[in-house]
Amino acid sequence: MRSTSHREQQRVVSKVTYDTTSNKFIGFALPLDDNGFPIANSYSTESFSCLEEWYSNVPRAKSLNAYLIQPLSSAANNTSPFLLSAYGTDNKFESSDVISRWHHIHQKFKAKDIRILGFSTDCDSRxxxxxRASLGFFSTFAYVDHPDLLSIDLPRTWSWFFMQHEQLYICFQDPVHICTKLRNRILSETTHLLLGDQLINIEPLIYMISNYSKLDHALVRSDINPKDRQNYSSAAKISSNNVVALLEKIPNSLGINIYLQ
Incomplete structure (x- = not known):
């Protein structure tokens, strides 16, 4: 069976609670082991002084990291992704922790006769x-001589496509995050984008909403509201074929037209 793994992170309200079932305190940022995995049983104690020390010195979890697994076999085309793990973090880690974690996940699934073909995540620099290290993309390849490397047959005409022909797994950015980031960039009030002498901004979209029927473009004012930064449906709407076609009729819209395409 083949699968991919996706990592999602969400901000949470920092709060420590006591779980009576596991006899653990939940909400502290978990330390990582040598495999980059959180150590689950880190905060269980019967000592009030120990708990007091944790409250004074241990950072609270500010974000929730969730790892999802998506089966890719032909027999599971309509299978939804399922949750592999979720844990609180203070977002303090190194890229080496990520590489160790991905490799450990790969090896654990391999032991269950499941091949992890790829990992996706957002644009965090780490x-x-x-x-880059996992793919050897302008970096030292992390898995030289690994016994489980896949052979990737790239077309010979793809001289522009830089990828080693042997990989342990493929890495790619989450397309939903990429799409919403592209939308947020043009909606930013502090960022100015230029394409040659063409200014890329939302004025043509505002003009479209004001002067064309919604039946022609399906846009509403909230689609260009910069406060909702994770509105994927809005990002998909403003880059639809109908919107791109209408932009050709609107003056000074060449920049945003090319950007959205």
Whole structure:
């Protein structure tokens, strides 16, 4: 069976609670072991002074890291991803922790006769560095002479596509995050984008919403609201074929038209 793994991170309200079932305190940032995995049983104690010390010195978890697994076999085309793990973190780690974690996940699944073909995540610089090392992309390849390397048959005409022909797994950025980041960039009030002498901004979209029927473009004002930074449906709408076609009729829209394509 073949699968891919995806990592998602969400901000959470820092709070420590006591779990009566496991006799653990939940909410402290978990330390990582040599494999980059959180040490689950780190905060269980019967000592009030120990708990007091934790409250004084141990950082609270500020984010929730979740790892999802997506089966890729033909028999599981409609299978939804399932949760592999979730844990609180203070977001303090190194790219080496990420590489160790990915390799450990790969090896554990291999023992169950499941091949992890790839990992995806957002644009955190430490994860991008781990991707580069894992792929050998302008970086020292992390898995030289690994026994489980895959052979990738790239077309000979793809001289522009830089990738080693042997990889342990593939890394790629989460396309939803990429799409929303592209949207947020053009909605930013502090960032100015230029394409040649063409300014890339949302004025043509505002003009479109004000002067064309919603039936033609399906946009509403909230689609260009910069406060909702994770609105993927909005990102998909403003880059739709109908919007791109209408932009050709609007003055001074060449820059954003090319950007959205």
């Amino acid at each position: 994860y991008l560095h781990a991707m």
